[in-house]
Amino acid sequence: QKAEWAKLVNEPTVSKDGQHVELAANIGTPKDVKGVIENGGEAVGLYRTEFLYMGRDQLPTEDEQFEAYKAVLTNMEGKPVVVRTLDIGGDKELPYLHLPKEMNPFLGFRAIRLCLEEQDIFRTQLRALLRASVYGNLRIMFPMIATLDEFRQAKAVLLEEKAALQSKGTAVSDEIEIGIMVEIPSTAVMADSFAKEVDFFSIGTNDLVQYTMAADRMNERVSYLYQPYNPAILRLITMVIEAAHREGKWVGMCGEMAGDPIAIPILLGLGLDEFSMSATSILPARTQILNLSKEEAASYKEKILGMQTTQEVIDFVKTTFNVE
Numbered sequence: 001q002k003a004e005w006a007k008l009v010n011e012p013t014v015s016k017d018g019q020h021v022e023l024a025a026n027i028g029t030p031k032d033v034k035g036v037i038e039n040g041g042e043a044v045g046l047y048r049t050e051f052l053y054m055g056r057d058q059l060p061t062e063d064e065q066f067e068a069y070k071a072v073l074t075n076m077e078g079k080p081v082v083v084r085t086l087d088i089g090g091d092k093e094l095p096y097l098h099l100p101k102e103m104n105p106f107l108g109f110r111a112i113r114l115c116l117e118e119q120d121i122f123r124t125q126l127r128a129l130l131r132a133s134v135y136g137n138l139r140i141m142f143p144m145i146a147t148l149d150e151f152r153q154a155k156a157v158l159l160e161e162k163a164a165l166q167s168k169g170t171a172v173s174d175e176i177e178i179g180i181m182v183e184i185p186s187t188a189v190m191a192d193s194f195a196k197e198v199d200f201f202s203i204g205t206n207d208l209v210q211y212t213m214a215a216d217r218m219n220e221r222v223s224y225l226y227q228p229y230n231p232a233i234l235r236l237i238t239m240v241i242e243a244a245h246r247e248g249k250w251v252g253m254c255g256e257m258a259g260d261p262i263a264i265p266i267l268l269g270l271g272l273d274e275f276s277m278s279a280t281s282i283l284p285a286r287t288q289i290l291n292l293s294k295e296e297a298a299s300y301k302e303k304i305l306g307m308q309t310t311q312e313v314i315d316f317v318k319t320t321f322n323v324e
């Protein structure tokens with residue numbers, strides 16, 4: 001099977017009926033790019049920049065960040081790279097910021113909330129990204145967006161930093177797409193409004209499932225409620241994809257679900273454009289998609305969305321698409 005996969009490293013991901021989807025990789029450091037290329041990744045769909053900030057005792061400088069972003073963009077050789085701005089908080093702490101302990105860190109002062117408040121941190125990262133943008137195909141993504149106001153503020157800060165750099169004569173790409181993660185239910189519900197303003201969505205199911213089911217993603221006791229295939233989640237995903245496509249925008253997914261063999265036929269049928277997963281899942285996913293018809297998968301959309309329980313969805317996918 002490994003040998004079969006290896007033949008697909010440089011092949012595009014096309015369904016049996018000729019529809020292309022993008023298979024991208026999630027990375028945490030510039031070193032991970034090697035594995036993306038070796039496994040045939042068509043893009044980086046999520047660069048989790050938190051790791052630049054973790055395991056040290058002070059913030060990374062603008063130049064340190066610039067070097068990391070430049071390395072990723074350069075080594076991806078013009079293929080798209082979605083860089084997520086700092087998503088600290090929740091399970092990822094930065095002791096040197098000395099933030100007060102919170103009762104519910106997953107519902108607290110984190111990610112874009114922190115960045116819009118502590119703007120020095122945010123602006124430093126944005127400058128590093130903008131300076132690196134000329135070395136490849138950069139897409140910038142904001143995490144944990146809950147309201148349109150947050151997106152507008154974050155985008156305004158980005159455009160301010162861009163204008164400031166350009167007025168100093170620094171080259172910045174004019175092709176940078178600006179998108180958001182959809183990982184909070186309010187944003188999925190309001191996707192039609194967001195779709196008019198963002199360039200793309202990436203659905204973060206790791207958090208979207210946790211927040212929709214009100215089940216902590218780290219808590220074993222409630223893990224039975226952590227159900228990516230619950231029809232409630234599938235309906236939210238569908239709302240996001242339909243809203244985006246009505247505005248001509250693309251939608252990816254960068255939660256664990258995107259690489260799951262049970263999810264892939266469902267998501268293909270719902271019209272997901274980009275699947276971002278751990279690099280080692282890419283060739284198995286490509287093999288699976290080559291053997292699926294998108295049109296056939298889409299023909300089950302209403303049936304699946306009308307199901308009552310998670311188990312019903314899983315059983316249907318296993319028998320219909322021959323998934324283990």
Ligand code: PEP
Pocket residue numbers: 046048087183203204205206207208254255256
């Ligand atoms: C997600 O929430 O699905 C996601 C990809 O982000 P993280 O796992 O880093 O929270």
Ligand code: MG
Pocket residue numbers: 183204206207
């Ligand atoms: Mg998340």
